[in-house]
Amino acid sequence: MSLAETSAAAPAAHNAPTAAAVGGGAGRNVAIVGGGLAGSLLALALSERGYEVDVYERRSDPRAEGAEGGRSINLGLSKRGIQALTEVGLIEMIMPLTVVMRGRVIHAMDGTTRFQPYGKNRGEVLYSIDRSELIRILLDRAEKQPHVRLHFEHKLQSVDKDARTLELETPDGARTVRPDWVICADGAFSRARPEMHRGLRADYHQEYLEWGYKELSLAAGPNGESVIDLTALHVWPRAHCLFVSHPNRDGSHTLTLFLPHEGEDSFATTQTPEGVRALFKKYFPDLQPMLPSLVEQWMARPTGALLTTKTAPWRFENWMVLVGDSAHAVYPFYGQGMNSAFEDCSALLSSLKLHPNDRSAALTAYENARRPHTDVLMELSKANFIELRQKVNSPLFLLRKRLDVLLNRLMPKWWLPIYTMVSHTTMPYGDALLRARKQNRILGGVAAGLALAVGAGAWWALRG
Amino acid sequence: MSLAETSAAAPAAHNAPTAAAVGGGAGRNVAIVGGGLAGSLLALALSERGYEVDVYERRSDPRAEGAEGGRSINLGLSKRGIQALTEVGLIEMIMPLTVVMRGRVIHAMDGTTRFQPYGKNRGEVLYSIDRSELIRILLDRAEKQPHVRLHFEHKLQSVDKDARTLELETPDGARTVRPDWVICADGAFSRARPEMHRGLRADYHQEYLEWGYKELSLAAGPNGESVIDLTALHVWPRAHCLFVSHPNRDGSHTLTLFLPHEGEDSFATTQTPEGVRALFKKYFPDLQPMLPSLVEQWMARPTGALLTTKTAPWRFENWMVLVGDSAHAVYPFYGQGMNSAFEDCSALLSSLKLHPNDRSAALTAYENARRPHTDVLMELSKANFIELRQKVNSPLFLLRKRLDVLLNRLMPKWWLPIYTMVSHTTMPYGDALLRARKQNRILGGVAAGLALAVGAGAWWALRG
Numbered sequence: 001m002s003l004a005e006t007s008a009a010a011p012a013a014h015n016a017p018t019a020a021a022v023g024g025g026a027g028r029n030v031a032i033v034g035g036g037l038a039g040s041l042l043a044l045a046l047s048e049r050g051y052e053v054d055v056y057e058r059r060s061d062p063r064a065e066g067a068e069g070g071r072s073i074n075l076g077l078s079k080r081g082i083q084a085l086t087e088v089g090l091i092e093m094i095m096p097l098t099v100v101m102r103g104r105v106i107h108a109m110d111g112t113t114r115f116q117p118y119g120k121n122r123g124e125v126l127y128s129i130d131r132s133e134l135i136r137i138l139l140d141r142a143e144k145q146p147h148v149r150l151h152f153e154h155k156l157q158s159v160d161k162d163a164r165t166l167e168l169e170t171p172d173g174a175r176t177v178r179p180d181w182v183i184c185a186d187g188a189f190s191r192a193r194p195e196m197h198r199g200l201r202a203d204y205h206q207e208y209l210e211w212g213y214k215e216l217s218l219a220a221g222p223n224g225e226s227v228i229d230l231t232a233l234h235v236w237p238r239a240h241c242l243f244v245s246h247p248n249r250d251g252s253h254t255l256t257l258f259l260p261h262e263g264e265d266s267f268a269t270t271q272t273p274e275g276v277r278a279l280f281k282k283y284f285p286d287l288q289p290m291l292p293s294l295v296e297q298w299m300a301r302p303t304g305a306l307l308t309t310k311t312a313p314w315r316f317e318n319w320m321v322l323v324g325d326s327a328h329a330v331y332p333f334y335g336q337g338m339n340s341a342f343e344d345c346s347a348l349l350s351s352l353k354l355h356p357n358d359r360s361a362a363l364t365a366y367e368n369a370r371r372p373h374t375d376v377l378m379e380l381s382k383a384n385f386i387e388l389r390q391k392v393n394s395p396l397f398l399l400r401k402r403l404d405v406l407l408n409r410l411m412p413k414w415w416l417p418i419y420t421m422v423s424h425t426t427m428p429y430g431d432a433l434l435r436a437r438k439q440n441r442i443l444g445g446v447a448a449g450l451a452l453a454v455g456a457g458a459w460w461a462l463r464g
Numbered sequence: 465m466s467l468a469e470t471s472a473a474a475p476a477a478h479n480a481p482t483a484a485a486v487g488g489g490a491g492r493n494v495a496i497v498g499g500g501l502a503g504s505l506l507a508l509a510l511s512e513r514g515y516e517v518d519v520y521e522r523r524s525d526p527r528a529e530g531a532e533g534g535r536s537i538n539l540g541l542s543k544r545g546i547q548a549l550t551e552v553g554l555i556e557m558i559m560p561l562t563v564v565m566r567g568r569v570i571h572a573m574d575g576t577t578r579f580q581p582y583g584k585n586r587g588e589v590l591y592s593i594d595r596s597e598l599i600r601i602l603l604d605r606a607e608k609q610p611h612v613r614l615h616f617e618h619k620l621q622s623v624d625k626d627a628r629t630l631e632l633e634t635p636d637g638a639r640t641v642r643p644d645w646v647i648c649a650d651g652a653f654s655r656a657r658p659e660m661h662r663g664l665r666a667d668y669h670q671e672y673l674e675w676g677y678k679e680l681s682l683a684a685g686p687n688g689e690s691v692i693d694l695t696a697l698h699v700w701p702r703a704h705c706l707f708v709s710h711p712n713r714d715g716s717h718t719l720t721l722f723l724p725h726e727g728e729d730s731f732a733t734t735q736t737p738e739g740v741r742a743l744f745k746k747y748f749p750d751l752q753p754m755l756p757s758l759v760e761q762w763m764a765r766p767t768g769a770l771l772t773t774k775t776a777p778w779r780f781e782n783w784m785v786l787v788g789d790s791a792h793a794v795y796p797f798y799g800q801g802m803n804s805a806f807e808d809c810s811a812l813l814s815s816l817k818l819h820p821n822d823r824s825a826a827l828t829a830y831e832n833a834r835r836p837h838t839d840v841l842m843e844l845s846k847a848n849f850i851e852l853r854q855k856v857n858s859p860l861f862l863l864r865k866r867l868d869v870l871l872n873r874l875m876p877k878w879w880l881p882i883y884t885m886v887s888h889t890t891m892p893y894g895d896a897l898l899r900a901r902k903q904n905r906i907l908g909g910v911a912a913g914l915a916l917a918v919g920a921g922a923w924w925a926l927r928g
Contacts, residue, residue, distance in 0.1 A: 205671075206669075207667045
């Protein structure tokens with residue numbers, strides 16, 4: 001039993017918190033609720049900075065045989081995530097597990113494909129990684145630290161902010177722990193967040209997308225070769241639905257279908273083998289032959305929902321703080337869920353370093369620096385979905401997109417498309433949005449100028 | 465014990481719901497969670513339409529001596545609320561309890577006042593009513609109905625949507641009830657709403673205002689006479705805070721101060737008698753002499769928070785539905801909290817009448833008809849607060865306001881200010897907003913035209 005723990009069997013003595021816990025930043029005993037990507041990364045980083053870390057994860061150890069999979073959506077590691085993994089010294093170990101994605105391959109209805117590089121140079125690529133592989137590495141590394149203790153099947157029940165204790169449900173019964181401070185990294189359906197917010201004037205927004213998702217596997221060929229280009233993200237964009245695929249190292253791809261939950265051609269109409277086959281025949285005729293086990297896979301895999309959230313505040317005094325999905329869940333269309341969560345971890349570590357003796361100031365600085373930008377990311381990821389759905393077929397939209405890319409080629413230092421800023425830089429999301437808006441105004445002017453020039457040219461030609 | 469009830473002492477037999485409950489609209493046994501304004505109004509109306517009604521209210525009976533007061537903010541009954549009370553045949557009984565407010569009296573910093581009538585005619589007035597008096601009447605009347613049972617100190621613990629049961633905590637222990645259907649009328653902090661939403665893809669938004677409120681009493685004079693005009697709403701608008709007063713029949717007024725929670729001149733700086741006096745000296749020098757017990761009242765009264773929420777869906781199958789604050793809490797600045805809740809009740813009753821044998825259709829029709837409009841009300845009440853705070857001192861804003869009123873006088877049928885549409889009509893909120901936007905565009909044009917005319921006139925004058 002660690003020092004920060006009291007037993008619930010003997011009723012927890014809700015003593016006044018220790019001076020260290022109440023005071024500045026002296027308390028070194030931190031509890032992390034949630035052993036996902038952000039939680040395990042922070043465990044590792046904080047233990048290296050001299051903290052005693054207890055991680056409480058409600059699921060069983062994902063590294064054990066037969067453990068439940070948890071949620072996935074294959075991950076695309078981009079600049080922000082790479083930066084954070086570099087800071088904790090893990091990037092060298094993780095890179096070999098990834099598959100480089102140089103760009104997107106767009107699959108049209110007629111089976112033709114078109115390649116769009118992500119950027120102008122080798123640096124502007126994404127790295128596909130298997131979520132469960134990444135989490136296993138992070139947990140293995142965290143566990144090897146002398147000052148990290150991982151507690152699986154420890155489910156947060158409630159928080160007593162006055163007594164500064166967490167009540168946990170464990171296979172051995174209830175446990176009460178009293179850490180010096182607490183990091184909530186327990187995801188979009190966080191149990192810690194509402195507990196932290198109890199009695200505060202907390203804002204909270206959650207929205208489900210009318211589309212859900214389902215993952216399927218596109219197996220490698222008989223000799224382990226990929227049946228589509230391995231080093232790219234593949235997209236099958238349709239007005240009504242969307243397939244995205246991420247490559248795996250074994251030559252297979254993880255396909256994710258985004259589709260409305262209800263209505264015509266939806267998850268509701270694909271409950272039967274006939275319904276599934278009809279959907280693929282209508283929208284993905286080129287994919288169907290590559291998926292011999294389509295119907296079996298479809299029926300066996302769950303349908304996921306897509307949730308986005310934002311909230312404030314992210315902290316309670318010097319004692320509790322949110323990171324990752326518990327603070328801001330986003331739709332996956334920008335590929336920034338993990339990347340932004342890792343960036344949160346970096347931001348939190350920087351703030352702790354800036355205010356070594358005043359944790360309240362550190363948590364405040366972290367929230368103030370970070371929340372405005374993740375709020376923007378939420379809006380960006382919502383807008384990106386609308387763009388995917390509505391604008392792809394608009395000629396004006398396509399003209400502007402092409403101008404955007406063209407201007408970037410002509411002035412690579414001065415003109416950056418928003419996607420580039422989000423995925424290939426560590427420019428704060430809010431700054432990226434402001435710059436994109438400015439560029440958009442110029443784009444509008446350039447487009448109008450082009451139209452005017454064409455009009456004037458036509459007039460001149462007709463006149464002459 | 466009613467037919468719909470099983471005892472929790474003998475573990476509840478979670479039988480399959482009866483055919484009546486699963487099927488159409490045949491089940492007549494309705495549970496209302498929350499015995500506030502909407503809950504008690506619906507109890508009354510539904511019992512008159514042949515339903516068996518059980519109301520479960522977590523508080524004790526507010527009519528008992530020494531009962532806790534609950535929240536207040538004096539109420540301004542307007543057109544929509546009057547309409548609903550007329551439908552349930554209560555308006556005759558309630559009107560004598562109200563005080564007519566013919567308009568607003570604006571109190572400037574220097575003590576001068578200005579009267580603004582609410583409308584052009586006797587119909588366009590508001591009626592001030594004491595919330596606790598109104599609730600007492602509704603409960604008294606509901607209780608007299610043979611088919612209504614009021615259960616106080618019955619706190620909803622959980623909902624089992626499969627078994628179609630409610631678990632309640634009562635002074636006599638746990639109770640399980642199994643109504644044919646359930647109306648959730650338990651307010652902004654609804655316990656029923658999250659239970660209904662469990663497992664659904666439910667959207668939910670909550671935002672607290674950075675301002676809170678505190679109620680004070682402005683006593684009547686020695687002979688029961690009002691010390692300020694009795695038949696008006698009084699407003700002390702300041703950029704930094706706001707006092708509003710509602711008249712009571714005994715000549716007293718209920719004052720509500722809206723003030724920031726934090727920062728300079730806020731609830732945080734008025735924790736001491738000196739702080740309170742300094743605030744009043746700075747912003748309300750004319751009010752201070754009328755409030756001899758200011759400091760005592762200030763310290764004794766709680767500080768309230770202002771919450772606005774919106775959510776979807778409002779219903780679960782044919783079994784559960786939200787009304788009033790549990791569906792859409794609003795800021796009080798439009799005076800539409802109670803009025804919109806009563807309008808919900810009307811809308812629900814109409815939908816039930818339209819679909820007498822299909823409750824699922826009735827609840828769907830109710831939500832589809834109503835939710836878009838209360839979503840608009842939420843936006844209106846947020847915008848109204850920003851207007852109160854930021855625009856009151858802008859000359860351009862005042863010019864537009866005056867034009868708005870002038871155009872209404874010139875064309876009373878064709879031009880209605882948004883406030884008039886919200887407060888003095890039953891036009892759906894969304895329709896009112898659309899019409900206001902159209903008028904606003906015209907206003908912009910008229911203002912520009914006026915500016916142009918003035919400019920042209922000046923040019924002509926200077927030229928000649």
